Amino acid sequence: MLLLALLNGLVWGCLWALLALGLALIYGTLGILNLSHGAFYMVGALLGWLLTPALGFWGALVVAPGLVGLAGLALARLTRLERNTTAALLMTFALMLIIQQIAAIALQAATGELRHPIASPVRWPIPVGDRFYDGYRLIAAAIASAVLMGLGVLWGLTRWGCCVRAVRDNRDLASIVGVPVLWVQWGTFGLGAALAALAGALVGPIAREVSPTMGVEVLLVSVLIAVAGGMGSFGGALAVAFVYSFLENLLTVLADPMLARASALFAIGLIALVRSQGELFS
Amino acid sequence: MRRWAVLVGLAGAILLPWLWEGAALWVINLFIWSLVALSLNVLYGYTGLLSFGQGVYMALGAYGAAWAIIYAQANFWGALLSGLLCALVGALIVGWGSVRASGYSFVVVTLVTAFICYLVALSADSITGGEDGMSFRAPALTLFGLALPGHSVGVRYYLALGALLVGVGVVYLVSRSLVGLALRAVRDDAIAAASLGYDIFKVKVFSFVLAGGLAGVAGAVWALSKEFVRAGLFQPFGAFMAAQPDPDPLIAVLVGGAGTLLGPLWGTGILLVLRELFGSFWPQGYVLALGVAIIVLRPRY
Numbered sequence: 001m002l003l004l005a006l007l008n009g010l011v012w013g014c015l016w017a018l019l020a021l022g023l024a025l026i027y028g029t030l031g032i033l034n035l036s037h038g039a040f041y042m043v044g045a046l047l048g049w050l051l052t053p054a055l056g057f058w059g060a061l062v063v064a065p066g067l068v069g070l071a072g073l074a075l076a077r078l079t080r081l082e083r084n085t086t087a088a089l090l091m092t093f094a095l096m097l098i099i100q101q102i103a104a105i106a107l108q109a110a111t112g113e114l115r116h117p118i119a120s121p122v123r124w125p126i127p128v129g130d131r132f133y134d135g136y137r138l139i140a141a142a143i144a145s146a147v148l149m150g151l152g153v154l155w156g157l158t159r160w161g162c163c164v165r166a167v168r169d170n171r172d173l174a175s176i177v178g179v180p181v182l183w184v185q186w187g188t189f190g191l192g193a194a195l196a197a198l199a200g201a202l203v204g205p206i207a208r209e210v211s212p213t214m215g216v217e218v219l220l221v222s223v224l225i226a227v228a229g230g231m232g233s234f235g236g237a238l239a240v241a242f243v244y245s246f247l248e249n250l251l252t253v254l255a256d257p258m259l260a261r262a263s264a265l266f267a268i269g270l271i272a273l274v275r276s277q278g279e280l281f282s
Numbered sequence: 283m284r285r286w287a288v289l290v291g292l293a294g295a296i297l298l299p300w301l302w303e304g305a306a307l308w309v310i311n312l313f314i315w316s317l318v319a320l321s322l323n324v325l326y327g328y329t330g331l332l333s334f335g336q337g338v339y340m341a342l343g344a345y346g347a348a349w350a351i352i353y354a355q356a357n358f359w360g361a362l363l364s365g366l367l368c369a370l371v372g373a374l375i376v377g378w379g380s381v382r383a384s385g386y387s388f389v390v391v392t393l394v395t396a397f398i399c400y401l402v403a404l405s406a407d408s409i410t411g412g413e414d415g416m417s418f419r420a421p422a423l424t425l426f427g428l429a430l431p432g433h434s435v436g437v438r439y440y441l442a443l444g445a446l447l448v449g450v451g452v453v454y455l456v457s458r459s460l461v462g463l464a465l466r467a468v469r470d471d472a473i474a475a476a477s478l479g480y481d482i483f484k485v486k487v488f489s490f491v492l493a494g495g496l497a498g499v500a501g502a503v504w505a506l507s508k509e510f511v512r513a514g515l516f517q518p519f520g521a522f523m524a525a526q527p528d529p530d531p532l533i534a535v536l537v538g539g540a541g542t543l544l545g546p547l548w549g550t551g552i553l554l555v556l557r558e559l560f561g562s563f564w565p566q567g568y569v570l571a572l573g574v575a576i577i578v579l580r581p582r583y
Contacts, residue, residue: 033386079577086332089389090536094576097522101570108566216519220397227390262401269394273379276387 003128005249011137011206013245014144018199019222020229020237021151022192027231028168029188032081032088037196038219039099040068042212044197045204046103049118057121057205061143065198072193076186096219104212115211118204140202147198148238155234164188224265228272244268299439306439312554313442314504317449319534319546321496324453326532327541328462329489330469331381334518335392336531338376338399339494341515343369343501345410348511351418358423358432362502369498370491377490382483396518403513415512438507445503446547449496454543456492465489466541522569526561529553533572 019041026034044064051060075081075095081088107114124135155161166174167184175181199218204210225244229236244264251260299306322336346368350356356364380391403410410416420432423441430437456462464485467475476482505511514520521530529550538549553572560568 027386033389089332089386091577094573096573097569098573098577100522101566101573105566105570213523216523217397220393220518223390224394227387231386256405258401258405262398262405265394265398265401269391269398272387273383273391276383 001129001253002250004131004133005253006246007128007133007137008252009242009246009249011141012249013242014141014148015199015203016222016225016245017148017238017241018144018195018202019218020225020241021148021234022195022199023222023226024229024231024233024237025164025188025195026192027226028233029164030076030082030088030185032092033223034189034192035089035092035219035223036095036099037192037222038215038217039096039103040072040193040196040215041200041203041218042103042210042215043068043071043099044200045118045207045210045214046107046200047197048201048204049116049210052121061198061201064201065194068197069190069194071190073186073190075193076189081189082182082185096215100212100215107210107212115209117209118207120205120208134206136205140206144199144202147195151195152234221261221265224268224272228268228275230275240268240271295443299436303435306435308554310439310442310507312551313446314500314507315529315531315534315554316547316550317442317446317500317503318497319529319531319538319550320446320449320453321493321500322531323535323540323542323546324456324465324496325489325493326535327539327545328457328465328469329486331486331489332389332532333392333493334389334532335396336493336497337518337520338396338516339369339373339497340501340504341399341403341511342372342494343498344505344511344515345501346498347502347505348416348418349409351421352416355421357421358506361421361506362499365502365505366495366498369501370495373491373494373498374487377487377494381486381490393518396516400513400516400518400520403516407513410513411511412513415510415514417510420506420509432506433509442503442507445499449499450543450547452492452496457543461485461488469541526565527557527569529557530572533576536576 019037023034023037026032026037047064047067048057048060051063054060055063079091079095081091104114107116120134120136122136122139124139125132126135126138127133155164163174163179163184166177166179167181167188171181174184200215207214221244225240226237228244229238229240247267248261248264251263254260255263295309298309318336318340321339322333325331325333325336343365346365347361349368350361350364354360354364376395380388380395383391404412407413422429422432423437424430457465464475464480465488467478467480468482468485472482475485501515514523517523521528530553531546531550534549534553535546536549537552538547539545556571557568560571
């Protein structure tokens with residue numbers, strides 16, 4: 001039981017890191033809190049399910065985030081989200097409502113109900129003690145951590161990463177030295193959306209169903225992780241994601257899942273509050 | 283002119299149940315959700331604290347009333363008072379802990395508070411009734427020695443109207459007082475307000491608790507009117523999850539005009555009318571229209 005909780009902690013840690021990192025990147029470069037993150041996650045899961053008959057699960061895993069990323073870039077471009085005000089926050093809220101509602105209408109029209117089951121792409125039960133652990137989860141975690149490492153390399157070693165960090169630290173200076181600030185901002189929004197969609201496509205077979213509102217809880221948790229990790233920092237989001245995930249899954253051994261999640265959120269929320277103390281004026 | 287319009291509107295509101303009982307049931311909803319929007323307006327419109335979690339204090343008010351009736355056999359006024367107290371205590375605790383957080387951190391904290399409350403309410407289903415909720419009988423309302431049945435349309439209507447009028451009165455008095463000036467000073471320029479000697483932390487906590495209390499009264503009235511409470515009241519973005527979405531207080535405030543006295547009432551009215559218009563031919567279009575409206579109108583608040 002404890003071993004299962006630790007395994008789950010590891011798997012979900014990778015997935016939460018993927019989600020929170022997308023949010024942190026968007027906050028770092030655009031300066032906005034993206035409330036539509038959960039909606040992109042949901043679209044990822046939905047597209048993953050829709051494209052599986054045509055492309056196979058693994059093909060869908062590549063194409064779905066790509067499509068969502070392009071859509072995210074286009075949306076950021078169209079709504080000019082980089083204008084850093086409360087209005088941008090409300091616009092991402094509106095995007096969330098629109099995307100969820102379109103998904104609800106589409107799913108209702110296609111299947112006649114608001115939730116649809118998803119089959120697991122691989123059957124690989126791993127014996128753990130007297131139980132079996134779903135091997136697909138380990139594959140999902142491996143894919144997520146490979147993407148995270150790839151992002152880490154991009155962030156730290158490439159010209160793109162350098163541009164993103166420059167935009168995060170000082171937009172005016174970045175534009176003076178020739179960084180295409182606007183395109184970096186829109187591109188990062190698209191990248192964040194693609195990361196959320198990848199997480200959604202990966203989680204689909206773990207959650208075993210898709211529904212238009214599946215992204216809401218995910219948004220709340222990942223937004224808290226991103227804030228507690230210090231918005232805009234790569235390592236902070238990663239560390240808090242794993243702390244949260246292990247805390248929640250270990251507490252699940254002791255209490256029922258909802259209380260475990262509530263107490264883990266409370267603990268991370270305290271971190272977020274303590275971190276933002278003293279910024280009363282900003 | 284303006285004064286006459288208000289008087290005519292007020293007279294119409296008082297006489298409505300006698301003139302058209304069917305409409306009165308619909309207007310009860312308008313009054314209750316207007317009060318929630320009014321409370322959020324104190325927080326956001328006057329003090330500049332953007333919150334997505336105002337539903338928590340409405341839910342606390344509703345549960346406060348329900349618990350008083352179910353566990354303590356409280357009378358009508360006892361239930362209302364219990365709802366108000368639950369919401370005030372909850373708002374004081376959360377406000378004390380969260381108003382120091384700035385900007386987006388505060389937004390996130392209000393969201394996550396709502397989510398934590400929702401999860402706790404779901405798992406403590408022996409006390410809250412969980413997803414299925416709890417129903418109860420509203421006690422009789424004793425007024426000047428008369429016992430009026432608690433569930434009659436008249437009692438529900440005048441209770442909601444009275445609560446809304448009291449709420450508007452309180453917000454009016456506060457906004458015209460020195461405290462109201464302090465709220466707006468903190469909203470417009472916190473550093474200038476602090477250098478004038480205002481304690482920003484206290485002003486923000488006051489605003490949070492006042493807003494929580496108003497929402498709590500709305501929740502208690504809602505519970506007495508529906509004779510039902512459920513854990514879903516706590517749910518963040520819960521207004522959009524239902525098949526028939528409730529008028530979201532934040533959008534009502536934005537539509538009606540943040541920082542104005544009667545704006546939230548107009549906003550709630552517009553949202554309810556919009557829902558009815560869409561409800562007759564395309565119910566799912568309502569939320570879609572709200573989202574498109576926010577993006578097209580490009581709010582500058």
